[in-house]
Amino acid sequence: MILVETLLYLVRGGEVLLILKKRGLGAGLYNGVGGKVKPGETPEEAAVREAVEEIGVKPLQLNWGGLLEFWNFVDGGVESVHYVHVFTSNSYVGEPRESEEAIPQWFRKEEVPYDKMWEDDRYWLPVVLGGGRIYGRFEFQKWKLRRWSLYLLEEASQPLLDLV
Numbered sequence: 084m085i086l087v088e089t090l091l092y093l094v095r096g097g098e099v100l101l102i103l104k105k106r107g108l109g110a111g112l113y114n115g116v117g118g119k120v121k122p123g124e125t126p127e128e129a130a131v132r133e134a135v136e137e138i139g140v141k142p143l144q145l146n147w148g149g150l151l152e153f154w155n156f157v158d159g160g161v162e163s164v165h166y167v168h169v170f171t172s173n174s175y176v177g178e179p180r181e182s183e184e185a186i187p188q189w190f191r192k193e194e195v196p197y198d199k200m201w202e203d204d205r206y207w208l209p210v211v212l213g214g215g216r217i218y219g220r221f222e223f224q225k226w227k228l229r230r231w232s233l234y235l236l237e238e239a240s241q242p243l244l245d246l247v
């Protein structure tokens with residue numbers, strides 16, 4: 084199964100909005116807003132739709148933060164490959180509200196709860212929140228991180244040490 088998906092991080096000054104996912108893959112973990120790109124949609128359109136559906140906010144401008152590949156292996160074979168476009172936005176309308184899928188919560192960028200997130204997030208999200216762009220490939224065995232490579236496409240504009 085090959086999926087194209089999105090992740091969007093709303094930014095407000097020194098804070099980032101995460102969702103506590105209530106159902107589906109990654110339930111119980113904090114993540115960006117996002118999901119599968121539907122046929123006929125661009126990743127940008129999907130990111131906006133998912134934000135409206137999940138937290139009732141419409142992003143007005145998106146910044147592309149990079150592309151991630153998540154490969155999940157089960158019993159020696161590939162179970163799913165996820166190509167995920169990452170965006171940030173600091174321009175949006177609406178106030179984040181809870182939905183059936185997600186509970187939104189603002190965090191200071193230096194207090195992002197990486198211990199309650201997907202294992203890969205701690206490696207690339209600080210770069211994206213600092214204004215950098217990345218390409219990463221993360222390989223999982225039954226969604227446990229096994230191997231990864233991460234490339235910086237564009238330097239972060241803020242010092243990374245402030246964010247990790």
Ligand SMILES: Nc1ncnc2c1[nH]c(=O)n2[C@H]1C[C@H](O)[C@@H](COP(=O)(O)OP(=O)(O)OP(=O)(O)O)O1
Nearest residue numbers: 088089090107108109117118119153165167201203
């Ligand atoms: N390893 C890892 N790190 C960070 N983020 C993710 C992963 N694996 C993932 O799948 N994700 C992200 C990518 C997507 O944004 C979501 C998963 O989306 P999902 O909830 O399955 O998609 P929806 O389209 O909203 O789902 P349904 O509508 O089918 O419920 O997690």
